[in-house]
Amino acid sequence: MDDRPDAARDRPHEAHSDAARSGEEPAGPDSPGGPHVDEGSSPPAIRLRGLSRDYGGRPALREVDLDLAEGENLALLGPNGSGKSTMLRILATLLRPTSGEVTVLGCTLPDQSWKLRGRIGYLGHEPLLYRDLTGRENLELQARLHGIPRDEASARIEADLDLLEMGRRADDRVSGFSAGMRQRIAICRAVLHRPPLLLLDEPDSNLDPEGRELSRSLIGPAEGRTRVLVSHEPERAKAEADVVVMLDRTGQVAGRTGHRSTEARP
Amino acid sequence: MTPSRSAFAVLLAKDLRTELRTMRSLPAMILFAVTTFIIFRYGLDRTTLSGSLAGGVLWTTLLFAGILGINRVFVSELEEGGFDAIRLAPVDRTVLFASKASALFIYFAVLEAIIVPVFAMFFLPDWSALIPLTLLLAGANLGFAVLGTLISSMAVNSRARDLLVPLLLLPLVVPLMIAVTAASAGLFDAAGPDYEGFGTWLLVVGLYDGVFLLVGYAVFDFLLED
Numbered sequence: 001m002d003d004r005p006d007a008a009r010d011r012p013h014e015a016h017s018d019a020a021r022s023g024e025e026p027a028g029p030d031s032p033g034g035p036h037v038d039e040g041s042s043p044p045a046i047r048l049r050g051l052s053r054d055y056g057g058r059p060a061l062r063e064v065d066l067d068l069a070e071g072e073n074l075a076l077l078g079p080n081g082s083g084k085s086t087m088l089r090i091l092a093t094l095l096r097p098t099s100g101e102v103t104v105l106g107c108t109l110p111d112q113s114w115k116l117r118g119r120i121g122y123l124g125h126e127p128l129l130y131r132d133l134t135g136r137e138n139l140e141l142q143a144r145l146h147g148i149p150r151d152e153a154s155a156r157i158e159a160d161l162d163l164l165e166m167g168r169r170a171d172d173r174v175s176g177f178s179a180g181m182r183q184r185i186a187i188c189r190a191v192l193h194r195p196p197l198l199l200l201d202e203p204d205s206n207l208d209p210e211g212r213e214l215s216r217s218l219i220g221p222a223e224g225r226t227r228v229l230v231s232h233e234p235e236r237a238k239a240e241a242d243v244v245v246m247l248d249r250t251g252q253v254a255g256r257t258g259h260r261s262t263e264a265r266p
Numbered sequence: 267m268t269p270s271r272s273a274f275a276v277l278l279a280k281d282l283r284t285e286l287r288t289m290r291s292l293p294a295m296i297l298f299a300v301t302t303f304i305i306f307r308y309g310l311d312r313t314t315l316s317g318s319l320a321g322g323v324l325w326t327t328l329l330f331a332g333i334l335g336i337n338r339v340f341v342s343e344l345e346e347g348g349f350d351a352i353r354l355a356p357v358d359r360t361v362l363f364a365s366k367a368s369a370l371f372i373y374f375a376v377l378e379a380i381i382v383p384v385f386a387m388f389f390l391p392d393w394s395a396l397i398p399l400t401l402l403l404a405g406a407n408l409g410f411a412v413l414g415t416l417i418s419s420m421a422v423n424s425r426a427r428d429l430l431v432p433l434l435l436l437p438l439v440v441p442l443m444i445a446v447t448a449a450s451a452g453l454f455d456a457a458g459p460d461y462e463g464f465g466t467w468l469l470v471v472g473l474y475d476g477v478f479l480l481v482g483y484a485v486f487d488f489l490l491e492d
Contacts, residue, residue, distance in 0.1 A: 092354065093353065093354070094350055094353055094354070096491065114267075114356075117353070117354060117355060117356045117357075118267075118268075118354075118355060118356030120354060122350075122354055124347075124350070126346075126347040126350070127347065128346070128347035128348070128350055128351040128354075129346065129347070130280065130284065130342060130346050130348065131342075131346055132284045132287050132288050132342075133280065133283070133284065137280075137283075141276055141280055142351065142355070144268070144272060144273070144276040145268055145273055145276065145277075145351070145352065145355035145356075145357055146268060146355055146356065147267075147268035147269070147272070147356065189351075
């Protein structure tokens with residue numbers, strides 16, 4: 001059951017390339033274009049206009065437009081090299097856009113990146129863990145960097161580690177962990193500061209089925225949590241997402257679907 | 267924003283803890299320095315050194331041993347995603363600069379605590395110069411650590427960083443090396459420490475430190491951008 005406020009559920013979406021922005025008739029929900037967002041409603045959690053990113057002249061993302069309301073789930077799909085991870089890194093303030101407007105949680109990027117830090121939970125391809133520290137030490141380090149009070153940090157770390165069944169190995173060095181165990185600790189790291197926006201780049205990679213299931217309570221869809229999920233599993237992504245955006249190999253939006261049915265929400 | 271003092275403490279503690287566990291930098295620096303002293307001892311065929319020659323041997327050895335540590339100071343951030351983790355946190359980025367420079371300062375201090383007595387045993391008949399030398403070492407460490415952190419942050423993304431660090435660092439460190447060698451030449455005088463000009467050269471070292479502290483504070487944020 002979708003328990004989000006109606007305003008969030010009913011929010012129109014937009015994810016289209018230059019065709020739609022050039023004044024052509026908006027396309028249907030399953031076409032590469034899409035309807036424009038209602039400009040008069042509350043500001044979206046993510047708003048992209050003409051977002052492009054080049055790497056040394058080679059375009060990775062081209063003219064991407066997108067609106068995502070607070071509390072909604074966006075799935076980014078596409079083949080390798082289509083710019084999914086690049087888009088996620090731009091949203092996470094880790095990469096500057098080459099051109100276009102990017103607004104995340106009301107902050108314009110890259111100028112207001114500093115206001116956004118600490119409000120994003122980012123889980124990328126790398127676990128962002130120091131190999132020579134233990135799992136717990138890594139999480140304590142992150143908690144201190146995010147200014148979480150010591151007692152609260154300890155309670156959260158214990159709870160999250162127990163949830164992902166990593167409590168017994170938390171005092172071992174990360175260098176001795178399997179890839180799946182590292183991913184579990186990385187998931188704890190990404191959500192430790194309880195961010196309102198989660199940016200997840202293939203979060204299930206290296207996780208066994210049990211780990212995937214356990215991690216859902218921390219990084220799965222939840223009330224008030226806005227998520228952007230990069231995935232190579234279209235079925236799961238579509239089942240969890242309110243909006244699905246397909247990118248093609250040129251970094252353009254190739255397709256979009258709007259709301260999934262509320263019954264499909266786990 | 268997380269208070270800078272708290273973030274600084276946690277990042278510095280992380281670096282020191284990692285070094286204590288892995289011993290990736292200090293043993294190599296110490297071994298290099300001791301080996302160099304042995305080579306000088308037998309290469310020069312001298313049991314005592316004095317004046318500018320003593321200063322030259324000491325500072326040349328410290329400089330090149332220090333480069334070994336500087337080369338590695340950001341490697342863990344690069345290879346283990348530390349840069350991204352810090353950039354995602356609500357932390358002033360200059361805190362990373364301060365913590366890395368402090369870690370290097372501590373590495374240099376530990377290195378000197380071990381190798382300066384070795385140097386004295388090999389080359390100095392009179393150890394009375396070592397007390398004023400600590401003042402000079404502290405000033406040189408600060409400048410070298412600050413400059414090394416800056417250069418290392420610039421070079422770390424390059425695969426040729428082992429080559430780039432000395433290429434960029436050595437020309438910039440020349441003024442510091444001139445100042446400390448000149449200041450220590452009098453300290454290592456064969457007739458006992460001579461303090462003429464010592465204060466002036468110490469002031470030059472202080473100015474050098476101040477300039478690169480300000481430069482580091484001003485530009486480090488931009489060096490972390492993609």
